[in-house]
Structure formats: C-alpha cells, structure tokens
Amino acid sequence: MDGSDAIPLRYGDDPYVWACWLYYEDGMTQSEIAEAMGVSRATVNSYLADAREKGIVNISIEPARLASLTVAQELKRHFGLTDCLVVPSDDNARPLIDRLGAAGAQALPKLLKSGDTLAVAWGRTVLSVGEHAGITSLQDMTVVQATGGTTASFPYTPELCASAVARAIAARCVNITAPAVVRSPELLQMLLDEPLVREQFATLARSNRVLFGISSLRPNSTIHTSGFFESVSLQDYLAAGAVGVVAGRFIDERGRPVAGPLDHRTVGISLDLLRRIGTRIAVAGGFDKVPALLAALRGGYVNVLITDAATGHGILRADGGTALDSRLSHRPKLVQTLSTYRSHVKKFLNNPNEVVEEMLDGVVKAHEKYLKPINGSHRALAARSGPRPEKVGLVIGGGTGHEPCFLGYVGKGLADAVAVGNIFSSPPPDPIVQCAEAASGGAGVLFVYGNYAGDVMNFEMAAEIAEEKGIRVQTVLTTDDIASSPIEDREGRRGVAGNFFIFKIAGAACDRGLSLEACAAVTRKANLRTYTMGVALEPGAMPQTRRHNFEIGPEDMEVGMGIHGEPGVTRERIRSADEITDSVMDRVFNEMKAAPGDRVAVLVNSFGATPLMELYILFRRVQQRLAAKDILIEANWIGHYCTSLDMVGASITILHLDQELSELLHHPCETAFLKIN
Amino acid sequence: MSEIAVRRLIEMFDAISSDIGAERDRLSELDGAIGDADHGITMAIGFSAVTSELARTDASSAELSSVMTAAASAFLNAVGASTGPLYATAFRRAAQALEGCDALDLGTCALLVQSIASGIRERGKGQRGDKTMLDVWLPAADAAAQAIAAGKPADAFWADVTAAAQNGANATRSMVATKGRAARLGERSLGHMDPGAASAVLIIGAMARTLR
Numbered sequence: 001m002d003g004s005d006a007i008p009l010r011y012g013d014d015p016y017v018w019a020c021w022l023y024y025e026d027g028m029t030q031s032e033i034a035e036a037m038g039v040s041r042a043t044v045n046s047y048l049a050d051a052r053e054k055g056i057v058n059i060s061i062e063p064a065r066l067a068s069l070t071v072a073q074e075l076k077r078h079f080g081l082t083d084c085l086v087v088p089s090d091d092n093a094r095p096l097i098d099r100l101g102a103a104g105a106q107a108l109p110k111l112l113k114s115g116d117t118l119a120v121a122w123g124r125t126v127l128s129v130g131e132h133a134g135i136t137s138l139q140d141m142t143v144v145q146a147t148g149g150t151t152a153s154f155p156y157t158p159e160l161c162a163s164a165v166a167r168a169i170a171a172r173c174v175n176i177t178a179p180a181v182v183r184s185p186e187l188l189q190m191l192l193d194e195p196l197v198r199e200q201f202a203t204l205a206r207s208n209r210v211l212f213g214i215s216s217l218r219p220n221s222t223i224h225t226s227g228f229f230e231s232v233s234l235q236d237y238l239a240a241g242a243v244g245v246v247a248g249r250f251i252d253e254r255g256r257p258v259a260g261p262l263d264h265r266t267v268g269i270s271l272d273l274l275r276r277i278g279t280r281i282a283v284a285g286g287f288d289k290v291p292a293l294l295a296a297l298r299g300g301y302v303n304v305l306i307t308d309a310a311t312g313h314g315i316l317r318a319d320g321g322t323a324l325d326s327r328l329s330h331r332p333k334l335v336q337t338l339s340t341y342r343s344h345v346k347k348f349l350n351n352p353n354e355v356v357e358e359m360l361d362g363v364v365k366a367h368e369k370y371l372k373p374i375n376g377s378h379r380a381l382a383a384r385s386g387p388r389p390e391k392v393g394l395v396i397g398g399g400t401g402h403e404p405c406f407l408g409y410v411g412k413g414l415a416d417a418v419a420v421g422n423i424f425s426s427p428p429p430d431p432i433v434q435c436a437e438a439a440s441g442g443a444g445v446l447f448v449y450g451n452y453a454g455d456v457m458n459f460e461m462a463a464e465i466a467e468e469k470g471i472r473v474q475t476v477l478t479t480d481d482i483a484s485s486p487i488e489d490r491e492g493r494r495g496v497a498g499n500f501f502i503f504k505i506a507g508a509a510c511d512r513g514l515s516l517e518a519c520a521a522v523t524r525k526a527n528l529r530t531y532t533m534g535v536a537l538e539p540g541a542m543p544q545t546r547r548h549n550f551e552i553g554p555e556d557m558e559v560g561m562g563i564h565g566e567p568g569v570t571r572e573r574i575r576s577a578d579e580i581t582d583s584v585m586d587r588v589f590n591e592m593k594a595a596p597g598d599r600v601a602v603l604v605n606s607f608g609a610t611p612l613m614e615l616y617i618l619f620r621r622v623q624q625r626l627a628a629k630d631i632l633i634e635a636n637w638i639g640h641y642c643t644s645l646d647m648v649g650a651s652i653t654i655l656h657l658d659q660e661l662s663e664l665l666h667h668p669c670e671t672a673f674l675k676i677n
Numbered sequence: 678m679s680e681i682a683v684r685r686l687i688e689m690f691d692a693i694s695s696d697i698g699a700e701r702d703r704l705s706e707l708d709g710a711i712g713d714a715d716h717g718i719t720m721a722i723g724f725s726a727v728t729s730e731l732a733r734t735d736a737s738s739a740e741l742s743s744v745m746t747a748a749a750s751a752f753l754n755a756v757g758a759s760t761g762p763l764y765a766t767a768f769r770r771a772a773q774a775l776e777g778c779d780a781l782d783l784g785t786c787a788l789l790v791q792s793i794a795s796g797i798r799e800r801g802k803g804q805r806g807d808k809t810m811l812d813v814w815l816p817a818a819d820a821a822a823q824a825i826a827a828g829k830p831a832d833a834f835w836a837d838v839t840a841a842a843q844n845g846a847n848a849t850r851s852m853v854a855t856k857g858r859a860a861r862l863g864e865r866s867l868g869h870m871d872p873g874a875a876s877a878v879l880i881i882g883a884m885a886r887t888l889r
Contacts (some may be wrong), residue, residue: 077694077695077698077725077728078691078728078729078732079729079732080725080726080728080729080732253735254733254735255733297732298732298733299733300733319732399757399758421757421758422715422718422719422722422756422757422758423715423718424715425715425719425756425757425758425761426757426758426759426761427757428753428754428755428756428757428761428762429753429757429762430753430754452759453759453801454757454758454759454760454761454762457759457761457762457763457800457801458757458758458761458762461762542705542714542715542718544718545702545705545714545718548709549709549714550709550710550714565714
C-alpha cells in the first residue's frame with residue numbers, strides 16, 4: 001500500500017521526516033509508527049536508518065563524553081584490552097578518586113558473575129569502588145584479600161578494602177591473616193606453611209577476577225604515606241628502576257618485576273599469579289600515575305582498565321605511535337546503515353571475542369574425565385589416559401565450530417592430544433608441537449587432520465619443529481569429501497565428517513601398538529575408503545558477526561557443502577529427503593567399488609541445526625539404498641559428529657570396511673563423544 | 678636514529694591494525710562470498726595481537742629487525758589459519774632483510790615490501806594469477822624495485838606501490854581461484870575480489886601512510 005496518502009500536510013510528502021518525528025519527538029515505538037503510517041514495521045525501520053544516512057537526523061554526543069569514549073577505544077585497541085572505561089576529565093566538581101570509584105562501581109556488574117572469586121588489593125581507589133558499589137543480584141561470590149594486612153594507621157588497609165568490596169557485592173570475605181611484609185624469608189615460609197594461611201592462599205589461587213589500584217613511586221604517592229612499606233627504604237627499588245607498584249609488588253617501566261629487599265618477605269599474590277587471572281581490573285587515574293599505569297599495561301597485568309580521560313590520553317601519548325589526536329579531531333562516523341530488517345542471528349553469547357575460550361573452559365570441566373590441558377593451555381589438550389611408552393601417539397586438531405570435532409575424540413583408544421584453533425581456523429604451530437610432545441611415547445607421533453591450506457601449513461611447521469626435538473612425525477591428510485574435487489584430484493579433496501571414522505581407525509591402530517609406518521598406512525587406507533558428501537539448506541553464522549556467512553535462496557540448497565560453511569559446488573532447487581539422499585548415494589556408489597555382501601559403516605551427521613528427526617529420515621533411505629545392493633551396515637552413527645556452527649544441513653559418510661578396518665573400528669575406545677567397549 | 682625508525686615501524690603496525698579493524702566486516706563479507714567469512718576476523722585478531730605485543734616493546738633498545746620478529750610470532754600465535762603462517766613467514770623474512778638496518782629510508786622500505794612478498798610466496802608456494810594476496814604483494818614489490826631504480830622520491834615511490842597493489846587486487850576479480858578454500862568453487866569465484874588481496878591493499882595503504 002502507499003503510505004504517503006496518510007501523511008499529514010505539515011510533513012509534505014516526506015515519509016522519512018514523518019517517521020523520524022514520531023520516533024524521536026513523539027517517542028512512539030516502531031510498531032506504533034507502522035500502524036500510524038500504514039506501512040510495515042520493516043519499512044519504518046528502514047526509514048529511520050535511511051534518515052540517519054541522509055542526514056535528516058543527526059545524533060550528537062556531548063564532546064567531552066565522546067572524547068573519553070574515543071580514548072577508551074584507543075586504549076582498548078592499542079593495548080589489546082578486553083574492556084576499558086574512561087571517565088570524562090572535565091567534571092572537576094568531585095575528586096578524581098571519587099569519580100573513579102563510582103566508575104568502577106558502575107563497571108563491576110558487567111564484569112562480575114555469580115560464583116566468581118574476586119581478589120581485591122588495597123588502595124584509596126579500590127576502597128572508593130567498594131564504597132560506591134551496591135550489587136545484590138550476584139550469588140555465591142567470594143572476595144579474597146590479595147595481600148597480607150598492614151597497620152590500621154590509614155583508612156584503606158587491605159582488610160578494609162576487601163571487606164568493603166565484599167559488603168558491596170554481598171560476598172563471603174576471605175582475609176589473609178598474616179602481615180603484608182614480614183621480617184625474614186624464614187618467617188614468610190613458616191607463615192605460608194600454616195594450614196590457615198595455606199587455605200587462604202588456596203582461595204586466592206582460585207580467583208578468576210582481580211581488582212587493584214596502581215601506585216606510582218612519586219614522592220606524594222600513597223606508597224610513601226601508607227604503612228605498607230614502612231620497614232624498607234623505597235630508594236632501593238627506585239635505584240633499580242621501579243616505576244610503580246601492583247598489589248604490593250614493584251615493576252619497572254616495561255612491567256618487569258624489580259628485585260629488591262622485600263622479594264622473599266612479602267605475603268600476597270605474586271605477579272605471575274596475578275597475570276594468570278582471567279579478568280584483571282585496574283582502577284587508577286591521575287597524571288602522576290601515567291608511567292606506572294603504562295608499565296602495568298605493558299607487563300600484561302591489566303586487561304580491564306578504568307581511568308580518566310586525561311590519564312588515558314597521557315598513557316597513549318607516552319607510549320607514542322597512536323593516531324589518537326587525529327581521531328579526536330575527526331569525529332568518527334557514528335551512524336550505521338541497517339540494510340535489512342533483521343540482520344543478526346540470535347546466539348547465546350557473553351563476549352563474542354571470547355567464545356572459543358569460554359567454550360573451552362566448559363569443555364575442560366565437562367570432560368575432565370577424558371581431557372587435561374597441556375601446560376595449562378586450553379588450546380592443547382591431552383588424553384587423561386596419557387601416552388604409553390612404545391605406543392604411537394595420535395595428534396588431531398583443527399579449527400573450532402565443528403564440535404564435537406575434534407576434542408570429543410580424545411581419550412583411550414583414540415586420539416592422544418588435540419590442538420584447538422579459532423573458529424574455522426587452524427591452530428598455530430605452537431599448540432600442535434605441545435600436543436606432539438605430550439602424545440609422544442617414544443614410538444613416533446601420527447598427525448591426522450583435514451586437508452585445508454591453513455591446517456597443512458601450520459601442521460607442517462609443527463612437524464618440522466617436532467622433528468627437531470627428536471620426535472618422529474608422520475602425517476595423514478583426510479580427504480573424504482567426494483564433492484570437493486573430481487576423482488582425478490583425490491588428494492586435493494577436503495576432509496570433512498569422515499574424520500570421525502578415520503580418527504577411529506588411526507586411534508585403534510596406535511592403541512594396538514602398531515609401528516608408526518603401519519599406523520599411517522592403515523589410516524591412509526581408511527581415508528581412501530571413506531566417502532562423504534554434505535548438503536546445506538541454510539547458512540551458519542559466526543559468533544563474532546552473528547551474520548550469515550553467505551545466503552541460500554528460499555527455495556535452494558547447496559550441494560557439496562563442506563564443514564566451514566564455505567559454499568558448495570552447485571546450488572540446486574531443494575528436493576525431497578529421499579531424492580537428496582539418492583543423489584548423494586549415487587555419487588558414493590560411483591566411487592565405492594562395493595560388491596554384494598560387502599560391509600560398511602554409516603555416519604549421518606548434522607551440520608549443527610538439523611535435528612535428529614531429519615537425520616533418521618536420511619538414514620532410512622541410506623539403509624534402503626545399501627540393502628538394495630546387498631551391502632550390509634555393520635555399524636552406524638546418527639547425530640552431531642562434525643558440525644559447522646549452526647548451519648542447517650547434513651552429511652552422509654560411508655566407510656567401506658574390510659577385515660582389518662572392521663577390527664579396528666570395533667576396537668575399544670573411551671572418549672567424550674565415542675565409546676566402544 | 679634507530680629509535681625513531683623503530684617507533685615509525687611500530688606506528689606502521691598500529692595503523693595497519695586500526696585500518697584492518699575498521700574494515701573487518703567488509704573483509705569478512707568478501708570472504709563470505711567465496712570462502713568461510715572469517716578473513717576480517719582472523720586478520721583483526723592477528724594485527725591486534727601484534728600491536729599489543731609491540732606496545733610492550735622498548736623502542737629505545739629494540740631494532741627494526743627485532744620488531745618484525747616480534748610481529749611474526751605474535752601474529753602466528755594469535756591466528757594460525759592460513760594467514761598466520763603466511764604473514765608470519767613474511768615478517769620473519771623481513772626481519773632477516775632488515776638485520777642491521779637502523780633507518781627506514783626508501784631503500785629499506787622497498788626491502789620491507791619485497792621481503793614480505795617473497796616470504797608469502799615461499800610459504801604459500803603460489804604465484805601471480807592464483808587469486809590470492811600474492812596478486813597484490815608481488816606487483817607492489819616490483820613497483821617498489823622499479824621506483825628505486827628510477828630514483829623516485831618518497832611520495833612517488835609510495836604512489837607507485839599503492840597503485841600497483843590496488844590494481845593487483847582489482848585484477849583478482851577476473852581470476853579463478855586455484856589456492857585456498859576458494860579454489861573449491863572453481864568458476865563461481867569469478868567476479869569476487871579475493872579477500873586476502875583486499876586486506877593486503879589495506880596493509881600497504883597503512884604502510885604508505887606511516888612510512889612516507
């Protein structure tokens with residue numbers, strides 16, 4: 001319908017102005033406007049977006065607030081921070097400590113979650129955060145004092161800071177019942193051996209967040225007036241190049257620890273432990289703190305910074321190499337066009353940039369029985385069962401987004417270690433080398449992974465490094481996707497859901513104690529006898545963009561779809577489930593030379609969003625086609641085995657068995673997603 | 678002398694990182710047309726790791742070569758993928774080429790562009806016409822060599838290099854991919870600019886802006 005008929009005279013014939021007036025001035029919702037104008041809500045949405053593009057509507061942000069936002073973004077980008085909050089500097093009505101405390105208090109609800117253990121260091125700003133905060137919505141919170149205690153001659157002792165914050169977030173408070181600085185290293189050791197103190201330190205070691213201030217060493221700083229270091233001369237540290245103090249520890253301008261007389265006499269969190277905590281919130285401001293803050297940022301002690309605009313600007317200038325000033329003078333473009341009514345896919349997310357880490361946190365806990373991090377890293381996971389002497393180690397790996405591939409197949413009788421990359425991206429060489437070392441039992445290591453340019457480069461670099469370390473490595477690339485290249489280019493094909501069977505065979509061969517060469521040979525045979533083809537109905541969406549990776553028309557399907565959401569080989573009109581299955585099975589039969597009476601294993605795999613109901617419908621037809629050729633299904637798996645985020649679609653894999661492969665397929669294994677006994 | 682050059686090199690990475698960050702979604706969309714839609718994200722992760730690593734570098738004691746080495750490992754450890762080894766090798770070759778250099782004069786800039794190009798070619802085993810980032814880096818390296826041979830001043834040097842890069846990227850539209858995931862698409866990759874070529878243009882543009 002033509003909405004312009006309904007436009008009141010005062011708007012002329014401009015529906016954009018009318019829509020904007022109703023939205024911004026009259027405060028109507030988009031649905032109400034749609035009704036008033038007689039158009040759809042999507043049209044209203046596009047009027048509003050276009051109006052901003054065309055300059056009919058200008059949204060302005062108060063310059064001081066914009067400046068602090070720009071400084072915050074620049075700090076975040078320059079130092080790779082998780083988050084940064086910068087309070088405007090023009091508001092001088094209140095003392096800085098007070099404003100920083102209020103800002104910290106405002107940020108805490110976004111940074112804390114129920115069940116957290118928050119370590120709290122001492123200082124005026126930290127106390128101010130505690131005094132301003134008031135969060136009642138969190139459960140099972142623990143606050144732990146990050147250092148020992150001090151004399152109560154000043155109002156922001158470690159004890160008071162910890163209890164103020166604990167009160168403010170309704171947390172249980174664990175104090176460290178020992179002095180922050182003791183007389184001798186021997187006394188320190190004795191104190192740390194006390195069961196009570198040991199228990200308190202165990203809580204400290206469990207912290208997943210830490211809140212601290214940063215002290216400069218300039219003459220007027222609190223470090224001189226507080227009682228914390230009254231027993232030593234700060235001159236020793238200044239002479240050694242110290243520029244700041246983080247949680248009672250001295251650092252130099254690059255953030256490196258500075259050695260001094262207190263090293264073995266300080267009771268509290270170590271810099272190493274601090275740096276390993278996931279969320280490290282520093283609240284500090286004031287121009288005299290710029291060198292100390294810069295040092296803490298360079299040292300990696302901070303990943304969430306709360307400061308004021310003048311200090312933030314100072315830090316960036318002191319570090320040089322930023323385009324901040326030009327950015328402050330050129331107002332950034334704030335408008336974004338909304339080209340379609342609904343452009344984002346809904347997902348369960350916290351921080352889109354942390355999805356892999358957060359998933360791995362969950363995986364490591366959920367599958368503790370099978371998996372353990374190698375050297376504390378979640379990007380390299382080893383089987384709990386561990387490598388056995390004289391057994392070939394099996395290392396698999398690849399990008400994430402394919403769960404349960406690859407980490408679901410690590411455990412006894414299957415893979416010994418898995419290297420985990422970013423979403424759809426190969427892991428770098430380093431974690432792969434760590435996996436090789438963890439999996440090595442002295443009989444060599446077998447790398448099995450999908451044939452993709454990125455994986456090949458990274459695994460090859462890793463294999464070279466492993467060989468230099470004296471670990472023999474052989475590689476088998478999986479190439480089971482029959483749609484990805486013609487048969488003449490068998491070696492150029494990509495590896496997809498057939499990984500499931502190929503890993504299983506490789507794991508069994510290793511577990512049976514075969515030599516590295518024999519393991520590689522039988523794995524190659526399994527790869528050559530595995531045939532997969534996928535069909536996608538709807539695209540998936542990356543968590544970072546929440547947009548579809550590509551589009552598939554409303555009546556179309558993508559045939560030959562791989563597991564990275566990359567477009568398939570042909571696009572056709574969607575057909576019935578049986579017709580789709582038939583076209584896949586026809587291509588499989590074309591290549592698989594199976595005789596009546598031969599045995600196969602079948603995998604019907606969801607790409608993520610396709611439910612079991614439809615997978616069984618596909619399996620039904622697979623079984624019919626195999627039965628008609630008198631081919632026996634010896635084993636089958638139906639479900640999510642190698643996915644592509646939330647793509648809608650499925651793949652069918654057939655493993656053409658022989659006696660050897662059949663025995664290896666039934667060999668016992670125990671992993672999170674495949675158990676055979 | 679060296680400290681100023683080191684700062685400029687760090688600034689260069691900062692500029693690359695912020696340009697890539699600003700174009701992240703466009704790069705991912707280009708990749709979505711022919712690949713797996715992660716190129717912008719991967720590059721942004723990689724260069725932001727480089728800048729945060731370099732933010733911890735002491736410009737007064739570092740050398741041009743050590744900045745490139747630090748950039749190489751930061752990039753590689755952050756991303757993996759295929760861009761990880763490609764740019765890591767590129768930066769490592771650049772580190773070797775810049776060994777002993779303490780000023781970023783035009784000759785050194787040309788060396789930088791050329792060693793990055795040859796590092797990528799070596800690791801990716803590719804060539805011009807494959808519809809990859811090499812279609813940008815190789816012409817840019819040639820343009821740099823020619824500009825030096827012709828004794829051109831800085832502005833003309835960078836104008837030639839960026840023009841060669843942009844032309845190279847535009848040329849990928851009419852190529853059929855033979856490397857990487859786009860290769861599986863065959864002729865369906867026609868008409869799309871290669872995302873790796875597009876990001877290479879951004880990198881070279883940021884280099885020109887900061888090193889000019």
